[in-house]
Amino acid sequence: MTTQTLRQPAPVPVRPDGGPGREAAAPAPAWAALGIRTRDRVDSTLAAVLGRRFGSATLLRLSGGGGQLLVPAPDRQQALRLAHQVREDLGDGVWISVAWGPYEELGSGVREMTNVLTVVCALNRRPGVYQLGDVAVECAVANSPAVSRCLAALIEPVVTRPELMETLKALIEADGNRARAASELIIHRSTIDYRLQRIEQLTGHSPTSVGGMRTLCTALAARALLRLQGTSSPG
Incomplete structure (x- = not known):
């Protein structure tokens, strides 16, 4: 496995192979933060594809067929264009989240990008490019600790039953x-109907109603973000 390390924030560009790039007197004023997950x-392969497009003007961490990429970008529109270019380079079966901000806010941009990618994958969204606005409700609700714990507990009986989670x-x-x-x-069809009824019985929310589905999706997002925060916390 090839792994490159990304320091957050880091003022000096590195090559996709993890080695130091040309020295930079100062970091770029604004950056696109891209999260990548592939099937x-x-x-x-990721390092080679990304290296061909961006060269040394990137900060990169790859592990397990995905990772994080920081690229200088003057504005949000350019950040989104870069995300779509990366997806075109990598082909189908790729999820990309994108955030943008000035260098001084790079850390919060990386957290936003990470949260969006975590939620998108937890919700089994189709491959594509996603921004915070695409999962704003889920991220906003899930980032309230008390609500997150409540929602995670609500969805847990479904998560522990593989056939219900799959459904x-x-x-x-x-x-x-x-x-x-x-x-x-x-x-x-009768089997899926039975499973969906069991989900409603276990959670109190019907997956076949708009409100119920929204609650269950938000609960999945909350659980995923809580698990991410637990993994990321020291100790």
């Missing part, structure tokens, strides 16, 4: 279409 790419994620990916979700899971 089947290896780190060395809920399939329904999310199918935009609430039960027939499409059943087809994706290769199960009978």
Whole structure:
């Protein structure tokens, strides 16, 4: 596995192979922060693709077929363009989150990018490019500690039952279409209906209603972010 290290923030660019780049007198005034997750790419392939596009003007950390990328960008529109260019370079099966901000706020930009990617993957969203606005409700609610704990407890009975979790994620990916979700899971329509009823019984929220689905999605996001924060905390 190839791993490059990203310091947050870091004033000196590094090459995609992890070695030092040309010395910089000062960091770029504004940066795009990109989070990347792939289905089947290896780190060395990612490093090669990203290196060809950005050269030494990047700060990069890769591990487990995904990672974090910082690139100088003058404005938010350019940051979004860079994210779409990276997705085109990497092809299908790639999730990219993007945040932008001045160098002085680089740390908060990295946290925003990380949270968005965590939530998008927890909700089984389709591959694509995502910003905070795409999951603003989930991130906002999930970032309230008391609400997060309540929602995480609510969804836990579903998470501990693989067939229910699989069904809920399939329904999310199918935009609430039960027939499409059943087809994706290769199960009978009556089976998916039974599982969705069990989810409602366990959580008190129906996955087949707009409000219920929103609550369950937010609960999944809250649990994912709590787990991320627990992993990231010292000790």
